[in-house]
Amino acid sequence: MFWFGQQVRGGTFYQMGERIMKKLLAATSAIAVLSVSTVWAQGQLSLDGKTIGVAVVGTQHFWDREAFNGATSRVEELGGTVVAVDGGRDNQVHADNHDVLMNRGVDAVISILGDGAVEPKFEALQAAGIPVFSVDHPSPHVVNNTTSDNYYMGTTIGRYMADAMGGAGKVAVFNAFENSLRICGIRTGLWKYVLQDYPEIEIIQPELAEEFANAPEDARRQTLDLLSQYPEGEIDAIHVGCWDQPAIGVVQALEESGRTDVLVTALDGGPDTLEIMAEEGSPFVANVAQQPRLIGQTAAENVARYFAGDTLLPQTYVEVVPINGPEEAKAAYKELGYGEIN
Amino acid sequence: MQASARNQKHRLATIVGLLPLIIFLALLLYVGLNAPNFMTIVNLKLVLAQSLTVVLSVIGLSAVVMAGGDDVVSGGIDMSIPATAVLCAGIVAVMTGAGQPAILAALAALVAAMLVGVVNAVLVTRLRMAPLLATLAMFVAVVGITNVITERKRLNLNVESIAALRGDIAFGIPLGILIVAILSLLAWFFLHRSKWGLNLQAAGGSRDAAEISGIRVDRLVAQSYLVAAFMGFVTGFFTLARANGYSPGAQDNLLLEMVLATFLGAAFSPRRIVTVWGAILGAVLVAAISIGLKTIGVNVFWTDLIKGALIVIVVALSAISQWAQ
Numbered sequence: 012m013f014w015f016g017q018q019v020r021g022g023t024f025y026q027m028g029e030r031i032m033k034k035l036l037a038a039t040s041a042i043a044v045l046s047v048s049t050v051w052a053q054g055q056l057s058l059d060g061k062t063i064g065v066a067v068v069g070t071q072h073f074w075d076r077e078a079f080n081g082a083t084s085r086v087e088e089l090g091g092t093v094v095a096v097d098g099g100r101d102n103q104v105h106a107d108n109h110d111v112l113m114n115r116g117v118d119a120v121i122s123i124l125g126d127g128a129v130e131p132k133f134e135a136l137q138a139a140g141i142p143v144f145s146v147d148h149p150s151p152h153v154v155n156n157t158t159s160d161n162y163y164m165g166t167t168i169g170r171y172m173a174d175a176m177g178g179a180g181k182v183a184v185f186n187a188f189e190n191s192l193r194i195c196g197i198r199t200g201l202w203k204y205v206l207q208d209y210p211e212i213e214i215i216q217p218e219l220a221e222e223f224a225n226a227p228e229d230a231r232r233q234t235l236d237l238l239s240q241y242p243e244g245e246i247d248a249i250h251v252g253c254w255d256q257p258a259i260g261v262v263q264a265l266e267e268s269g270r271t272d273v274l275v276t277a278l279d280g281g282p283d284t285l286e287i288m289a290e291e292g293s294p295f296v297a298n299v300a301q302q303p304r305l306i307g308q309t310a311a312e313n314v315a316r317y318f319a320g321d322t323l324l325p326q327t328y329v330e331v332v333p334i335n336g337p338e339e340a341k342a343a344y345k346e347l348g349y350g351e352i353n
Numbered sequence: 354m355q356a357s358a359r360n361q362k363h364r365l366a367t368i369v370g371l372l373p374l375i376i377f378l379a380l381l382l383y384v385g386l387n388a389p390n391f392m393t394i395v396n397l398k399l400v401l402a403q404s405l406t407v408v409l410s411v412i413g414l415s416a417v418v419m420a421g422g423d424d425v426v427s428g429g430i431d432m433s434i435p436a437t438a439v440l441c442a443g444i445v446a447v448m449t450g451a452g453q454p455a456i457l458a459a460l461a462a463l464v465a466a467m468l469v470g471v472v473n474a475v476l477v478t479r480l481r482m483a484p485l486l487a488t489l490a491m492f493v494a495v496v497g498i499t500n501v502i503t504e505r506k507r508l509n510l511n512v513e514s515i516a517a518l519r520g521d522i523a524f525g526i527p528l529g530i531l532i533v534a535i536l537s538l539l540a541w542f543f544l545h546r547s548k549w550g551l552n553l554q555a556a557g558g559s560r561d562a563a564e565i566s567g568i569r570v571d572r573l574v575a576q577s578y579l580v581a582a583f584m585g586f587v588t589g590f591f592t593l594a595r596a597n598g599y600s601p602g603a604q605d606n607l608l609l610e611m612v613l614a615t616f617l618g619a620a621f622s623p624r625r626i627v628t629v630w631g632a633i634l635g636a637v638l639v640a641a642i643s644i645g646l647k648t649i650g651v652n653v654f655w656t657d658l659i660k661g662a663l664i665v666i667v668v669a670l671s672a673i674s675q676w677a678q
Contacts, residue, residue: 095650096647099657101602101603101605101606102507102600102602102603103596103600103602103606106595106596107403108647110402110403114390114395114396114399114644114648115388115389115648126507126600127510127597127598127600128595128596128600130597131516131519131597187505187506187507188507190507191508191509191598192507217504220504220505220506222505222602223602224602
């Protein structure tokens with residue numbers, strides 16, 4: 012139970028809310044611009060008569076689903092017709108779905124996530140004169156990629172984690188995608204870059220690789236194995252390098268084995284992980300929240316801008332919200348529109 | 354009286370045996386009428402290109418089913434082919450990524466694949482394990498080994514000769530489609546026209562009769578698992594080409610489609626038995642249905658549900674048809 016004026020770590024709850032508000036104000040400056048552009052869009056931007064293919068790698072996870080819903084709803088608001096294909100969290104199926112969209116004869120494709128398997132598909136679409144707008148997948152074959160500020164995400168989570176560890180200790184990292192997904196390369200690469208300034212923090216080798224399709228349960232099993240290898244006092248933190256779904260399983264394993272002294276950090280800040288962070292005594296201490304729905308909407312608006320003859324930059328960055336500790340998790344949960352955590 | 358009852362039963366068996374095909378063709382007709390650009394040459398190319406890995410897998414599975422009989426539980430079945438394919442893809446991706454020549458990586462993958470085949474053969478013919486359980490266990494184990502080798506990470510392809518299977522054109526036909534067509538013809542010849550193939554079918558048709566006539570059934574069954582493993586090896590290269598590298602998890606979808614296509618293919622045969630052509634046509638049909646459903650906007654989970662339901666229908670109708678006969 013919190014009331015305004017109550018003392019909490021880092022100031023009063025009121026101040027906390029104010030700080031989050033400031034962060035969100037910064038974060039939503041992009042929204043403000045986009046809202047203006049949306050107002051402008053009602054008059055100027057249009058996808059009337061256009062059929063837009065939206066390929067998403069999966070819709071099981073909050074982030075993917077929100078980005079997908081943001082893109083499809085905005086295409087429809089702008090008067091376009093959506094042809095949606097879902098890869099069911101299978102990168103190969105997701106890649107093949109682009110062929111289906113090309114054959115269907117769409118005017119443009121919004122492609123959400125995916126690994127290197129989509130590159131030849133992007134190339135084929137480009138060769139066929141169908142512009143591709145990616146989400147979280149920079150590629151030389153796309154007109155524009157809409158993504159979060161991954162650079163800020165990586166450095167911020169590095170700083171927050173190092174602070175939480177007191178600048179020393181051993182950290183294990185789930186890092187399956189650093190070399191295969193550019194966004195993960197940026198996030199994990201910059202997390203490691205920050206840790207160069209903390210010589211007493213050691214990254215446990217070998218790094219762990221999480222499963223793509225069944226991340227929470229897989230991470231739970233791997234964490235239990237890890238904890239049996241590293242008894243109490245031998246491991247201080249577990250970081251998930253690129254997203255937050257595995258962190259759900261990591262926290263479960265820590266709670267099962269009574270090892271909640273081990274800190275957890277991750278990225279994405281979906282409502283499910285913010286709820287875990289908000290629990291009293293949660294080992295999950297830091298996160299950086301993205302705005303996936305806004306990212307999807309922005310990608311759809313970029314398609315409309317392209318057809319309106321605008322020149323787009325190769326990347327559109329959408330702001331993120333850093334979250335340090337349970338109170339900021341609660342405040343961000345509310346401000347991001349996920350509801351209220353008491 | 355008895356003869357007419359037998360005839361009626363036979364007619365019923367024929368109708369039941371054809372039902373899976375009728376259901377599929379009805380589905381195909383439905384998507385054909387509803388999906389834009391479905392009945393085009395470009396789409397046919399797309400269907401063929403997306404069915405290549407399944408076609409290669411079903412050739413291997415057909416050989417095993419022919420040798421062991423087409424009872425799904427007690428007959429011949431090899432569930433480990435998709436796992437062998439991703440194992441080979443993983444080995445090639447790791448080795449070429451580390452700068453080893455592609456030929457050396459291919460040899461290592463071949464050795465690994467044949468090892469899987471040998472283990473399957475031993476489990477089934479020496480230890481007398483049920484093929485379904487033995488090869489399912491191998492599927493799990495081989496995927497585990499692949500995860501160790503690849504660290505379960507996505508690995509990009511940097512070998513142009515393998516990528517050529519995806520994009521190159523030969524004689525006006527995509528190279529991948531051409532190669533798989535040639536392999537399909539070879540498979541048809543060896544499995545349906547050679548003495549070895551005929552012995553294989555005799556072994557699967559009636560083990561006792563085959564043994565009485567001097568056919569060494571166990572040896573043939575063992576060889577069929579080696580053929581399946583070899584097809585898994587070939588499938589691995591097409592998996593790599595299609596995904597432009599190694600993506601963890603590709604085996605699951607392949608397993609589902611391989612089983613569905615092979616047993617659906619039996620409906621194409623006059624005697625309702627598994628044949629290479631039937632299985633290949635089944636694979637193409639499954640790809641066409643998948644693409645069609647996506648094109649008309651059916652949710653991916655519904656697509657999986659439809660595929661799963663079709664497997665149940667195909668296998669159930671096959672059992673009813675055998676019982677009716």
